Amino acid sequence: MEALIGQSLWVGYEEPLPPDWLLQQISKGWVGAVILFARNIPKTANGDADLAKLVEITDTLHLAAEEGEQPPLWIAIDQEGGLVQRIKKPLPHWPPMGVLAGCEQQTAYDVGFAMGLELGHLGIDVSFAPVLDVNTNAANPIIGTRAFSSDPKEASALALAYAHGLRDNNIVPCGKHFPGHGDTDVDSHLALPKVLHDKDRFEEVELHPFKEAIKQDIEMLMTAHILIPSMDEKWPATLSSAIISDLLRGKLGYSGLVVSDDIEMKAIADNYGFGEASERAIRVGCDVVLLCKKREVQEEVRAHLIHRLQNDKELTQRFLEANDRIVSAKEDWIESQGELDELVLQEHETLREQIS
Numbered sequence: 001m002e003a004l005i006g007q008s009l010w011v012g013y014e015e016p017l018p019p020d021w022l023l024q025q026i027s028k029g030w031v032g033a034v035i036l037f038a039r040n041i042p043k044t045a046n047g048d049a050d051l052a053k054l055v056e057i058t059d060t061l062h063l064a065a066e067e068g069e070q071p072p073l074w075i076a077i078d079q080e081g082g083l084v085q086r087i088k089k090p091l092p093h094w095p096p097m098g099v100l101a102g103c104e105q106q107t108a109y110d111v112g113f114a115m116g117l118e119l120g121h122l123g124i125d126v127s128f129a130p131v132l133d134v135n136t137n138a139a140n141p142i143i144g145t146r147a148f149s150s151d152p153k154e155a156s157a158l159a160l161a162y163a164h165g166l167r168d169n170n171i172v173p174c175g176k177h178f179p180g181h182g183d184t185d186v187d188s189h190l191a192l193p194k195v196l197h198d199k200d201r202f203e204e205v206e207l208h209p210f211k212e213a214i215k216q217d218i219e220m221l222m223t224a225h226i227l228i229p230s231m232d233e234k235w236p237a238t239l240s241s242a243i244i245s246d247l248l249r250g251k252l253g254y255s256g257l258v259v260s261d262d263i264e265m266k267a268i269a270d271n272y273g274f275g276e277a278s279e280r281a282i283r284v285g286c287d288v289v290l291l292c293k294k295r296e297v298q299e300e301v302r303a304h305l306i307h308r309l310q311n312d313k314e315l316t317q318r319f320l321e322a323n324d325r326i327v328s329a330k331e332d333w334i335e336s337q338g339e340l341d342e343l344v345l346q347e348h349e350t351l352r353e354q355i356s
Contacts, residue, residue, distance in 0.1 A: 001306045004319050007032035007326040008282060009302065010076065010259065012292040016040065018061055021295070026061065027068030030302070032326055033126065034061050035292055036077045038086045048089040051122060051340075058123025072330045074172070076126035079119060080146055081111075090345065091118050092352040097162065098135060098145030099355055101154060105161040107355065108148070112165025112173075114348045120169045120336025127166055128222060130159035132175040132209040133182035142187040156209035160216055167219075170336035172329075175213045177224035177261060178248060179237055180206025188225040188267035198230045211252060219329065220257040221248070223286065225267035235284075236267065239277060244285040257329055259288040264297055275304025283315060287322035 006025075010033035013022050018034070025031050042053035058075050065073035078084050082096025094115065100108050112130070119127055134155045135147035148162070149155040163173035179202060184193035197206070210221065223238040231247070232240040238260045248254050260281045263269070268277045278289040278301045291298045309316055 001309050002302065003029040004316075004323060005302065005305050005309070006030040007071065007323045008288050008319060009298065010035055010074075010288050010290050011298050012037055012040075013295070014039065014293060016042065018057060018064075023060070023064045026064040026073055027070065029065075029068065029070040031073070032071075032288065033074040033076050035290065036075060036086060036124070037292070041087055049087050049091065051090065054087070054122050062123065071327045072333075072335075074125040074330065075123060076128060076174075077119065077124050078128045079115060079124075080129045080131060081115070082146060084146060087118075087122070092345070092349045094352055095356045096145040097131065097148050097158070100158050100162075101149040101151075103158070103355065105157055108158040108161040109165040110351060111355065112162035113168055114165070114351055116166040116169030116171040116336070117338040117344065118340060118348070119166075119171050120338030121340035124171070125333070125335070126172040126174060126220070128174045128176060129166070130162045130173060130175060131177075132156065132159050132213055132221075133177060133180055134205055134209065135182050136205065137183040137185060139185045140182065141185070142189065143182050143184070147182055152205050152208035156212040159209060160213060160218070163213070163216075163218060169338055170334050172219050172333060174220040174222050174259065175210065175218050176222035177226075178210055178221050178258075179224065179228070179231075179243060180210070181224045181226055182206065184226060188261070189265045190267075192225065192227055192236060192267040192271060194227045194229070196229065202228070202230070207252075210248075214252055214254050214256075218256060220259060221254065222259050222261055223281075225261050225265055235280075238268065238286065239272070239280045239284060241284040244281075249285045257288065257325060258286045260286050260290055262290045262292040263301070264291065264293055273304075275301050275308075279305060279308055279315070282318050282322065287325050 006029045012035040042050040081094030133147045135150045148158040166173045186193035232242040237243045
């Protein structure tokens, strides 16, 4: 059962280096992906990212799955630019993608291609980008200029050009945060935001970039921890069958990977048990739950899911479906072979200066 649910558990770790317990779990197939944060990026004496040591870390993580004869391990990261960029110097510190509003799609593609090349060189497989939210609320404390535009058509065009650039370096893009986090005034890391728009408004604005992404077969979408009473009065999007199963999987026909935002964020953690929330996310159509930090939370979720699977054919079937979708996506993906040298980094820095 640990192996059945393992592909659906994408986890982070608190230590600077991958701990032995994590490597052992990877080798057993208990973990489908590892998420890197700034705390996991090794530093040189002057405080810059030590890229050579980071490659050693990603090699070690990938090798743990290979030696255990498990499906390929994916390594994921939030590398949007601006405030949400886990690896900075000596990589360019890219600006938030909102600076691309008004630019040509080619420029967005070039930025995505450059960032994808950087990530591929470092042994990273998945970028939790692009943001597909529309920046319609100046008071939004968490999205803002992380979004590509305040116009839904421009936001989708630029974000998907950027995603294409990532893809051309064999980095799996992940559009976020479905069904749209752009018009909130609460940070879901801290509390549960509520969005009061009616369904027509969501169709016209928030959903537009996601519908375009689905038309272009984006490989992965991340859910939002937001409550939308016009769609579901009780459950936030991540846990809502009306939003994930009926809308995303049903009406919009999305068949790619669906990942939850971090289950440890307070929007979920303060209102639901970690195990309960993870179970429900899978039941309503998510393939993956993100457990981004604490080992004890990961163990709690794993134990809860194993217990619930004992006599639950419906939940077992959902995990089988998720497992098939994840493993198929991994088998179809080609590991990036990006090469990064001083000349390439200088070219990237020049591009960064042009858009900043």
